[in-house]
Amino acid sequence: MSRKDFELKINTPISDILLDTKNPRIRDGSDQADCIARILRKEDHLxxxxEDIAKNGLTxxxxxxxxQNNKYxxxxxxxxxxxxxLLNNPKLCPNTQLKNFVTDLKEKYAKNIINKVDVLSSTNDDAIAQEILSRHDGEQGGAGQVNWNAxxxxxxxxxxxxxxxxxRSAQYAMWAEEQGIxxxxxxxxxxxNxxxxxxxxxxxGFSIVDDKLKPNISIDKVKQIAQLLFNDFYTKAATTDTVRTPALASNYVxxxxxxxxxxxxVAEEQQKATSANNNTTVQNNQHATSQAPNQSNTSPANTNSTSTTSIPVTPNHQQTSQQPAPRPAPTPVLNSWDRNKLFGTKAPQIPIPSTExxxxxxxxxxxxxxxxxNPIAVAMLLRGLIELSDKFYRTQNTLTDIGKLGKNITASANHMHQNGKINASELDAIIRFSGVANVNDNLLHVESLQKIMHRETHNPNYQLxxxxxxxxxxxVRTCWRS
Known part of the structure; x- marks a missing residue:
């Protein structure tokens, strides 16, 4: 890398600068508005x-x-x-609460907010890459450049x-994000890794084709597996220790x-398929035999003598005629998703007034x-609970009805967070499962719950x-605490 690889462009209008749809923090933005929404997944940091830029100016x-095309x-x-x-145009904010926050900053620090910046431009990809990778150290709570992890x-x-x-690990994660996970x-x-x-x-559920991952089973199943896996690691239900050795990793998968x-x-799946095929063949043969004319001894005596021999089955005989079942391999302790009842026996109560x-x-x-x-029945009742809970919260806090449940929930959750009712991690999870950020509605989130009754492809299993x-x-609990 050399300084001569870069050219300083003075006073470049912010409007002429495009966000990078493939930036690591954005990953796969569909347009500029989507890029902003993806950056705002870390809203607290932004x-x-x-506020730092409004008060102190740009670093x-x-x-x-x-x-690129007369823009940058x-x-x-x-x-x-x-x-x-956002500071120059608060209307670009995707939700009302953030828009109000930015508008206040703009009015308070109007003299400090610039609409043109100096940029360093280069056409040398290697020089840009080397410069970028050397920069990311020290985040200062969000005001500085936030570290890039692996x-x-x-x-x-x-x-x-x-x-x-x-x-390969990044390919899997990036494939998941392309599917809305x-x-x-x-x-x-x-x-x-x-x-x-x-x-x-x-x-x-993948094969490696041309050095890329390609699903080789039902796409819905591959997505379900990916959603469970990434959720486990996000919620810390699974950690590095969960997959520390090849045996543990295999058990977790x-x-x-x-x-x-x-x-x-896959071996069990293939064995079941083979067994099912064999059973079908046997049943067909038996059916054909039963329909064939009887060409030999037809007397009752002969019929009885050729029937299946009856062997008394005693406990001792049963033990010697069957192989002992292999002991199951130990599995990670990940039982929260495997409960029989949705709310669980130790879950906090929902403080719903008796009048409701x-x-x-x-x-x-x-x-x-x-x-x-009853996963479908529970899912449909759950959607009703979520919708009525959000409606109650918006009524109590005079929030505007946006019209779409996922967007209403996102706006309500942001309001909760701004008022200290939920923490950043809870906000992150709520927004992810609101469905607003999911581009594919085959996954289980608020927006896809409605489709369970209308589409044959939407059949959630109980773990999801x-x-x-x-x-x-x-x-839901916070809606009723307000």
């Missing part, structure tokens, strides 16, 4: 940054760009440019055609397959149902329903 670290694409500085775009670093390297140590910036890609062997890749409604391994009879009736009905036997509730429960 609010700190916006001296130059923003790196590439020239940000190669490093997407958070700062996003902050400046996941973000790997995405940057792959998106810019550089060798990456955790390539949100993967946190802090996802421990090194842990994923521990068990993403070629064998386990197959168990997760087995549990995820089972939770997604598949046999524990319809909601209390819904809760009572959910408590009666075994979610393993339990997992969904665990993430959305803080929202």
């Amino acid at each position: 609010k700190v940054l916006m 001296t670290a130059p923003i790196l760009v590439k020239s 694409v940000v190669m490093d500085g997407n958070r700062r440019i996003t902050a400046l775009k 996941y973000l670093r790997t995405i940057f390297l792959m998106n810019n055609s550089h060798p990456a140590e955790y390539k 949100w993967v946190d910036d802090e996802f421990p890609i090194t842990a994923l 521990r068990f993403l062997t070629q064998e386990n890749i197959k168990e997760l 087995k549990t995820v397959r089972i939770r997604a409604g598949l046999p524990g391994s 009879t319809k909601v209390t009736d819904i809760v009572a009905e959910i408590r009666k149902l075994n979610v393993k036997d 329903v339990n997992t969904f509730w665990d993430n959305i429960a803080p929202f």
